Amino acid sequence: MHKYNLKPCPFCGGIAEFKLLAPSIFESNSDTAIYVECSNCKIRTKSVEKSIDYTAKEIVAEIWNTRKNTLVNGSNGIK
Numbered sequence: 758m759h760k761y762n763l764k765p766c767p768f769c770g771g772i773a774e775f776k777l778l779a780p781s782i783f784e785s786n787s788d789t790a791i792y793v794e795c796s797n798c799k800i801r802t803k804s805v806e807k808s809i810d811y812t813a814k815e816i817v818a819e820i821w822n823t824r825k826n827t828l829v830n831g832s833n834g835i836k
Contacts, residue, residue, distance in 0.1 A: 759812075759814075759815075761775075761814055761815065761818040762818075762822075763775075763793060763818055763821055763822065764821065764822045764824070766795035766797065766798060766800060767824060768795070768798055768800055769795065769797050769798040769800075770797075771795040771796050771797025771798055772795070772796045772797070773793050773794070773795055773796070773821055774793065774794055774795075774796050775791055775792075775793055775814060775817070775818075776791065776792055776793070776794045776801070777790070777791055778790035778791065778792060778804045789806060789807060790804040790805060790806045790807060790813070791804065791805060791807060791813045791814060791817055792804040792805070792817055793817045793818065793820070793821040802817050802820045802821050803817075803820070804817075805817050805820075
């Protein structure tokens with residue numbers, strides 16, 4: 758089993774966790790999608806449906822860990 762390293766929350770520094778999207782009462786699968794959520798401020802990624810064609814955990818971990826660089830030529834870009 759692969760262990761995915763999640764960066765701290767970019768907003769509050771909280772711990773990020775994988776979460777299963779609760780299925781509706783009409784769905785037969787018990788865990789149909791997964792997302793990453795901050796345990797502190799509850800900000801989250803979009804959910805990704807589980808599939809045999811790809812690893813949903815890998816996709817949401819990549820989404821969560823992607824950070825935009827706000828520095829432009831050594832400054833913060835604010836004038």
